[in-house]
Amino acid sequence: MKIEFLDDRDDPSLSSTAEVDSLERLAATTLAAEGFEEDVEVAITFVDEAPMAQLNTTHLGKPGPTDVLSFPLEDLAPGAIAEGPEGGPPRNIGDIFICPAVVADNATAAAVSFEDEMALMVVHGLLHLLGYDHIVDSEAEQMEQRERDLLAAVGRTRP
Numbered sequence: 001m002k003i004e005f006l007d008d009r010d011d012p013s014l015s016s017t018a019e020v021d022s023l024e025r026l027a028a029t030t031l032a033a034e035g036f037e038e039d040v041e042v043a044i045t046f047v048d049e050a051p052m053a054q055l056n057t058t059h060l061g062k063p064g065p066t067d068v069l070s071f072p073l074e075d076l077a078p079g080a081i082a083e084g085p086e087g088g089p090p091r092n093i094g095d096i097f098i099c100p101a102v103v104a105d106n107a108t109a110a111a112v113s114f115e116d117e118m119a120l121m122v123v124h125g126l127l128h129l130l131g132y133d134h135i136v137d138s139e140a141e142q143m144e145q146r147e148r149d150l151l152a153a154v155g156r157t158r159p
Helices: 017-033 049-060 100-110 114-129 137-153
Strands: 002-007 040-046 068-072 091-098
Touching (some): 017 040, 017 114, 017 137, 049 091, 049 100
Parallel strands (some): 040 091
Antiparallel strands (some): 068 091
């Protein structure tokens, strides 16, 4: 499994190696729990508010920055696993962009730790890559329950 964390922020010193390692373990736990094997690749990039606002406007038509955006490369349904080429290169399932500044604001508003909110964003972003969504209430309930289950597996709670 290849989970690559990139930091494209102006001040990338805000993330410690321990925090990134913890998020990488969480991402690996999430992908394994969803049935994805070693041949999976995903990139998670931390960005500032201006680039996140641009992504949000360009791809979703919404103004301003958001906390997390996911760009899947596979068209998956929750619980479905796309078949990759046998013996081929790792299957890249998509990219996730997270804006830590917005995550920090959300954590403060929800009265939860930044680490718990960031963990939620990693799981939330990955679940979007894997076909989960929250537009319809029943799908939102399914996605939120899966988030709670996955976060509980690593000792975190869903804010």
